Amino acid sequence: MDVSLLFFTFMLAIFLGLELISKVPSKLHTPLMSGSNAISGITIVGALLAAGRGGSVFLTVLGTVAVALAAINVVGGYWVTDRMLAMFRYGPKKDEPQP
Amino acid sequence: MDVSLLFFTFMLAIFLGLELISKVPSKLHTPLMSGSNAISGITIVGALLAAGRGGSVFLTVLGTVAVALAAINVVGGYWVTDRMLAMFRYGPKKDEPQP
Amino acid sequence: MQIYVPGEDDSEETRVPLLPETVRQLSGLGCEISVEPGLGAALGVSDSAYMEAGAGATRPREEGLKSADLVLRLNKPSPGEVDILKPGCLHISFLDPFTDASVLRLLAEKSVDAIAMELMPRTTLAQKMDALSSQANLAGYVAVILAAERLPRLFPMMMTPAGTLQPARVLVVGAGVAGLQAIATARRLGARVQAYDTRPTAAEQVRSLGARFVEIKLGETGQTEQGYAKALTDQQIESQRQALQKHCADADVVITTAQVFGKKAPVIVTEEMVRGMKAGSVVVDAAADTGGNVACAAIGQETMVGSVRVLAFRNLSRRVPVHASQVYSNNLGNLVEHFWDKERKEFVLKREDEILRGALATQGGRIVNPLFV
Amino acid sequence: MQIYVPGEDDSEETRVPLLPETVRQLSGLGCEISVEPGLGAALGVSDSAYMEAGAGATRPREEGLKSADLVLRLNKPSPGEVDILKPGCLHISFLDPFTDASVLRLLAEKSVDAIAMELMPRTTLAQKMDALSSQANLAGYVAVILAAERLPRLFPMMMTPAGTLQPARVLVVGAGVAGLQAIATARRLGARVQAYDTRPTAAEQVRSLGARFVEIKLGETGQTEQGYAKALTDQQIESQRQALQKHCADADVVITTAQVFGKKAPVIVTEEMVRGMKAGSVVVDAAADTGGNVACAAIGQETMVGSVRVLAFRNLSRRVPVHASQVYSNNLGNLVEHFWDKERKEFVLKREDEILRGALATQGGRIVNPLFV
Amino acid sequence: MTALLFRNLAYLGAAILFILGLKMLTRPETARRGNRLSALGMLIAIVATLTTRGLSFQWILAGLAVGGIIGAVAAQAVKMTGMPEMVALFNGFGGGASLLVGCAEYLYNPQSPAGTLIAVAAAVLIGGVTFSGSLVAVVKLAGFVSGKPLLFRGQKLVNGLLLAGAILCGAGFAAEAGHMPGLLAALIILALILGIGSTIPIGGADMPVVIALLNSYSGLAACAAGFVLLNTVLIVSGSLVGASGLILTGIMCRAMNRSIGHVLFAGVGVAAGKAADQVQGEARPISPQDAYLLLEAAQHVAIVPGYGMAVAQAQHAVSELGELLQANGCQVSYVIHPVAGRMPGHMNVLLAEANVPYDLLAEPQDVNPTMQSVDVALVIGANDVVNPAAREDASSAIYGMPIVNVDQAKTCIVLKRTLSAGFSGVDNPLFFKPNTRMLFGDAKASVAALVAEFKGT
Amino acid sequence: MTALLFRNLAYLGAAILFILGLKMLTRPETARRGNRLSALGMLIAIVATLTTRGLSFQWILAGLAVGGIIGAVAAQAVKMTGMPEMVALFNGFGGGASLLVGCAEYLYNPQSPAGTLIAVAAAVLIGGVTFSGSLVAVVKLAGFVSGKPLLFRGQKLVNGLLLAGAILCGAGFAAEAGHMPGLLAALIILALILGIGSTIPIGGADMPVVIALLNSYSGLAACAAGFVLLNTVLIVSGSLVGASGLILTGIMCRAMNRSIGHVLFAGVGVAAGKAADQVQGEARPISPQDAYLLLEAAQHVAIVPGYGMAVAQAQHAVSELGELLQANGCQVSYVIHPVAGRMPGHMNVLLAEANVPYDLLAEPQDVNPTMQSVDVALVIGANDVVNPAAREDASSAIYGMPIVNVDQAKTCIVLKRTLSAGFSGVDNPLFFKPNTRMLFGDAKASVAALVAEFKGT
Numbered sequence A, B: 001m002d003v004s005l006l007f008f009t010f011m012l013a014i015f016l017g018l019e020l021i022s023k024v025p026s027k028l029h030t031p032l033m034s035g036s037n038a039i040s041g042i043t044i045v046g047a048l049l050a051a052g053r054g055g056s057v058f059l060t061v062l063g064t065v066a067v068a069l070a071a072i073n074v075v076g077g078y079w080v081t082d083r084m085l086a087m088f089r090y091g092p093k094k095d096e097p098q099p
Numbered sequence C, D: 001m002q003i004y005v006p007g008e009d010d011s012e013e014t015r016v017p018l019l020p021e022t023v024r025q026l027s028g029l030g031c032e033i034s035v036e037p038g039l040g041a042a043l044g045v046s047d048s049a050y051m052e053a054g055a056g057a058t059r060p061r062e063e064g065l066k067s068a069d070l071v072l073r074l075n076k077p078s079p080g081e082v083d084i085l086k087p088g089c090l091h092i093s094f095l096d097p098f099t100d101a102s103v104l105r106l107l108a109e110k111s112v113d114a115i116a117m118e119l120m121p122r123t124t125l126a127q128k129m130d131a132l133s134s135q136a137n138l139a140g141y142v143a144v145i146l147a148a149e150r151l152p153r154l155f156p157m158m159m160t161p162a163g164t165l166q167p168a169r170v171l172v173v174g175a176g177v178a179g180l181q182a183i184a185t186a187r188r189l190g191a192r193v194q195a196y197d198t199r200p201t202a203a204e205q206v207r208s209l210g211a212r213f214v215e216i217k218l219g220e221t222g223q224t225e226q227g228y229a230k231a232l233t234d235q236q237i238e239s240q241r242q243a244l245q246k247h248c249a250d251a252d253v254v255i256t257t258a259q260v261f262g263k264k265a266p267v268i269v270t271e272e273m274v275r276g277m278k279a280g281s282v283v284v285d286a287a288a289d290t291g292g293n294v295a296c297a298a299i300g301q302e303t304m305v306g307s308v309r310v311l312a313f314r315n316l317s318r319r320v321p322v323h324a325s326q327v328y329s330n331n332l333g334n335l336v337e338h339f340w341d342k343e344r345k346e347f348v349l350k351r352e353d354e355i356l357r358g359a360l361a362t363q364g365g366r367i368v369n370p371l372f373v
Numbered sequence E, F: 001m002t003a004l005l006f007r008n009l010a011y012l013g014a015a016i017l018f019i020l021g022l023k024m025l026t027r028p029e030t031a032r033r034g035n036r037l038s039a040l041g042m043l044i045a046i047v048a049t050l051t052t053r054g055l056s057f058q059w060i061l062a063g064l065a066v067g068g069i070i071g072a073v074a075a076q077a078v079k080m081t082g083m084p085e086m087v088a089l090f091n092g093f094g095g096g097a098s099l100l101v102g103c104a105e106y107l108y109n110p111q112s113p114a115g116t117l118i119a120v121a122a123a124v125l126i127g128g129v130t131f132s133g134s135l136v137a138v139v140k141l142a143g144f145v146s147g148k149p150l151l152f153r154g155q156k157l158v159n160g161l162l163l164a165g166a167i168l169c170g171a172g173f174a175a176e177a178g179h180m181p182g183l184l185a186a187l188i189i190l191a192l193i194l195g196i197g198s199t200i201p202i203g204g205a206d207m208p209v210v211i212a213l214l215n216s217y218s219g220l221a222a223c224a225a226g227f228v229l230l231n232t233v234l235i236v237s238g239s240l241v242g243a244s245g246l247i248l249t250g251i252m253c254r255a256m257n258r259s260i261g262h263v264l265f266a267g268v269g270v271a272a273g274k275a276a277d278q279v280q281g282e283a284r285p286i287s288p289q290d291a292y293l294l295l296e297a298a299q300h301v302a303i304v305p306g307y308g309m310a311v312a313q314a315q316h317a318v319s320e321l322g323e324l325l326q327a328n329g330c331q332v333s334y335v336i337h338p339v340a341g342r343m344p345g346h347m348n349v350l351l352a353e354a355n356v357p358y359d360l361l362a363e364p365q366d367v368n369p370t371m372q373s374v375d376v377a378l379v380i381g382a383n384d385v386v387n388p389a390a391r392e393d394a395s396s397a398i399y400g401m402p403i404v405n406v407d408q409a410k411t412c413i414v415l416k417r418t419l420s421a422g423f424s425g426v427d428n429p430l431f432f433k434p435n436t437r438m439l440f441g442d443a444k445a446s447v448a449a450l451v452a453e454f455k456g457t
Ligand SMILES: NC(=O)c1ccc[n+]([C@@H]2O[C@H](COP(=O)([O-])OP(=O)(O)OC[C@H]3O[C@@H](n4cnc5c(N)ncnc54)[C@H](OP(=O)(O)O)[C@@H]3O)[C@@H](O)[C@H]2O)c1
Pocket: C123, C124, C125, C127, C133, E305, E306, E307, E308, E309, E311, E312, E338, E339, E340, E341, E342, E343, E344, E345, E346, E380, E381, E382, E383, E384, E385, E386, E415, E416, E417, E418, E419, E420, E421, E422, E423, E424, E441, E442, E443, E444
């Protein structure tokens, strides 16, 4: 049951991912890539478990390295995306639509 | 775990449902409604279990009624949708795009 | 009610005051109409066409004028004609009162109630009977066509294998009804069009036709409640001339339509400005009827000023008599229908009516229009 | 190489064969150019403008013609002028060989190599030197403007407070270069335009300008390799007339531009058809130069046929001399440049060249053009 | 285990087919294929369910046979005009089935955890509302009772109380760990009454919207049943239908120029007219999206240009919109009032420039007599020439001028920037009529937005 | 239990924030807010994870601190021009982390079921490819090595073998129930080599596309890690990024006029030119969608109309497209060749009718000298007037005629219905040039489709 449910979730997320993005102005290509790259740093959740869960020192070190790598990805990714987006001039602020 | 996973699935399906439909030509409003109504007949899965699982006669009858109702919904729903859609003339057949 | 429609004596007049179609409209209201024999001859409309449309008879001018309750005509009557009108009858036509108000006196003396078409107010409601507008509209078109026919170059731009032909530059001075139609027509032909007017609202209207508006700072200008322009001070006229000088020099065609209601048209284009234009350029003074905007124009004629051709024909709409007659005839028809009392089958002169307050020149033996009292 | 440009004697000729701009282009190639004094006078171009542009000198006609290696001019030379040309020189102008081929003989006798502008092939490459096209283009525009000026109604549709003015109906017969430009111009002015041509490809071209194409079934028609129309059989002409009759009767303006290369223009519009038109309508015969398409037209004049006005002016492009001169001058300039050998600084007559094969009338003392051998 | 795995894979496949099917149903070219794909998914889900160990088939087959035959016969027999009722009926049965599934599951296993009981309550509540609401819709649509909204004072209050009661019953039921089946019975009754109570005040004209909404509900009911059974395919399909149904309801609402709030909480079917007469003085704005939906569904559109079109230089965009409307099968006419613009023939110049064929131009007197049959009158920067005061208000300065009677069209959309008056300075009551919507903004931008909506399909 | 529930709810919230964030990142007005929402989601997920019972924090904090600081400093310090490298680098680290997570999980619990082991292998394989591939991209972009593609014979074969080997190792590893850790080590090595091997043949110009693709991979790696840990938020977020990244890759590819196949399997960065010269004789069609992407990204567009525009009566649509391009910040000129059309000034009449300002019109001699700086030359139904044979082929009947040198623009899109010749009957080699794309169909329909794409944004 569990695993099949996971596959359901997986399938739905894939479909959602495919639907979510349809047309992106070219100036947003890089920020979008960078922003979604930051999301893929979610693997940090696994890394945290690996680093904190104990086990051999080797394992812990492995986990810690994973945490560090993932943290770079997450922190750097969001930050750099934010910097890129800060450079844009927006159009009319007032009708900034809610998502 | 189970239940939270179900909620995940639920959430994803809701989002997907919201994204899936954005602009529908007015002549498709009724068929789309009818077609998605047929999908909601999926409750027949539950009805089948209720009717076939045994238990008291009352329960079985309840289940059977549920099966019958759901079957009407499913069979009638798809059928009537197909009939509606059969009436449309399509534009150029050749560039019928894949979904 | 007996309606009579006389023709015109002026041999240059090509228009016909009333067409069979309007006769049909009016006889539908219950009017009895008679027309002068040969009324429609200039346009090839036969007397029998009028009869078929519901006219009762043709009558010679004198007989017709004597007996009519309502006279519909194009231009003002001669003093002799006024003299034979039935007292108390209603007379509708252009009266040209600003040039010569004596006819009003004659009409008043004869106790004729007279509506002067040129006094029709510029309101939305009155527009259907506004003959000044409907003729000015045609004049604007004609002005451009006259210029195009005489210009030694094309109006539109063309990029051809034998080089690029630059579009003509057209300057329109005065963006009232005639000016706007001139702008539209010149734009249609592909010219680069600039236009100028003193009324502040004109800029938007010029742009609404896709042309450029020439901005000249003159200080206070403004317009009357009727939408007519106010006359400028001498100093304003002077600075306006200066500012327009270089626009004229650039232009291949200058069309002037500036008028001031009830006054002589302002002189905007000086001889110097005309002489400063390129050889072969054309100037059309479409305000010739009220004295003209171009200093060196010979009213009514086509002359060369240096190497520039200056046209100052009167009554430009006469050059498209078919449509000019159609719109004038409709204006008259709409006017009569508007004030027609269907029960009593007669034209009712309500003094309190806004339109009549403007357009009525004489009533009950007196000149009633405040402009001429 | 000495180039000489003489003026024209015909007082009706308003065009100038070469403008200072082209002089500049040619002297840039290394030509020595002299012009007849007063060459540009008709357009107000002074002799000094030519000098500034690089012309070496002004020379009286006789002197100039005698010494020139290359003569560029507009219309064909008089026999006397041919006589004084330098043998072996090159002469480029319209020669009107179909009307009168004798000038070719004279030129050949004098051993003058002559290019006739009207023989220029209708290929993509030659288009920049194709004077027939560039003049026809202007003629199409002029034809419409002439008609508009004379029509007693407007071209565009207008829905006004005084009624709806119907747009003029324009029929264009012959949709070559002139016809297409006429269509475009009439459409710009807002008329309802129909057009007709015998060449099958014309329909698409007419529609590409947004006008209606009148379909008439005539059987085999077709066009030559050059893109010119083939002459019709008598029977075809007859059925064409019949079919066009009712379209003419509906039209306010008829413009004919039908020509057949090297032949007299076909008579398409009969007097009966003209008389069947509405009073005040206008017919412009733009094929007057080659005999005219309208039976009752007086070539070169404006006449009334019944109540219809018929115009059959020659050389319509003369009415827009500024642009007509510009394009002809550019045609000449492009022609010389195309065949100019930059090394040897001279005009090279390659006999095998496709363009020259068409346009060259005489060479080396013989008439070489196959149409006239 | 393998059977379970197989079943779950089949469910996964079915869900994918439903998703694809729904997606394809939104495009005319693929709709029919989409519906069939989704039917295939349903077949797969049913067959997979039947492989569950320990099911006895006689009852199931009886139920399937009876239901299937009824459904098929009904679907085949119904006339095209009766489609909406039929859809509503089927939908009601679906809701009823979910209700029964919820009850049966509870009765089968009364000692369920609280979560399951909540789900049971939800399935019963939503299913019940769907069931009875759909039946009311059927009855109204079929004309068994008047389509008129049944209104009484305090209706909203009653419905609110019913809902509150139902929720309380459900909560109590779950809190008591299912020991009080009476609460469930009460819940069922309340749900059925609520379904009726919330549907009867809605007029027949709004029924399609109501059915779409009930359809969304029946999806949610199935989803709730899924939570009862902890069955993923039910949850996924149910919530898909629930969510997309909501979107569809919104789309249909806007295409009928209704707000969902109005549909649900007032007898809008007829009351729109009445209600709005009272709000004279308040103009109703509309978004380009909603205006698009109105135009997209229209059979006959009258475009009335005025000076504002000229100022905005919107003629090319207008002409393009006209072409798109025609391509959509709609009859389009341009009604040119003689005094529109600022010079005679102003509109003609502009429309000719934009290549609008002369045949499409009409004068007011040609169009006015049949204005009632015009679905949408699109007023583009005109004001005085569509001012009904000229007809209605004898004291107005323009009284007596013939106008374009756009106020008599089914819907009138006015494109201008503000509510200010036109050239004549006379205020325009058109802007406050119940069937008028204001599309504020520069006319060119607004028309371009409409064009974009059309092309974005 | 409550902690678990809380954690799962937090994960649910995080996933919702990721979804909203991604959606908002696609619109300029909301992008920045979207990115911050998604960052908030990440924070929530991390904090929630830290509530897991029994975690010891010292290592975690060390890792977080080191990684966080490095990330922040790098992100702050990098110059705008260095952004792409930086993104690639971060991405590589993400992939590396997934690889390590997979390994660690296996080592922690070597007796996992086969399913988990498959997931471990997938995480390691995809993570490894992402890691080494990203590093190659960084090195290429930063100019440490030449951006040129490194090509050698049999490269594709080698990569294929590497991939097959990696899959075999993974399968063996899972089949042996994890008893052969050596296979895992081998898998790691093969994955790293594969990442390098599949990236070095790609030219520097294509790197953005490659990074987008590797980004999609790193999502999938995270998803695989999710399957290892049976953690939903990982699965959901990872597959979201994986799927949307794939779509983004496609979008970017088309905006750069590349096909994804070319990017991956040939050294397209420079080879496009070479390869295409050989395929002379084969015209490359383009869809309106792809043409839109090219135009949307263009800074300077030259529109070259011809007789086909007149036949199609496409002038209004063309004018509208021009306006949209200008509104998009692009410089637009209309290049009118003197002989275009069928009468002198043919294009002028039509463009004037469509209100194209005279200032935008240019003659060929004005534009030709700077044609290299034109991003897209849009040839609308012109043929002879853009035929490079007039310049290149002395035997051609039109040799010597000046043409519009659209073949020298960066990209040339030709709108016509077929490959047939124009008026002159001369065949046009332009259609087969490597930088030419054919947008087949009626010009009006094609331009309208482009306009629709622009407006649909
Ligand atoms: N035809 C003639 O010969 C002539 C001559 C002179 C006067 N008139 C008079 O002009 C009037 C014509 O009637 P009409 O209905 O055409 O015009 P109107 O009554 O003057 O109304 C035009 C409307 O367009 C709106 N508008 C202006 N710019 C706009 C823009 N950029 N985008 C959207 N809307 C815009 C204005 O409202 P917002 O400001 O709220 O946008 C205005 O209310 C009549 O009263 C007539 O008598 C006609």
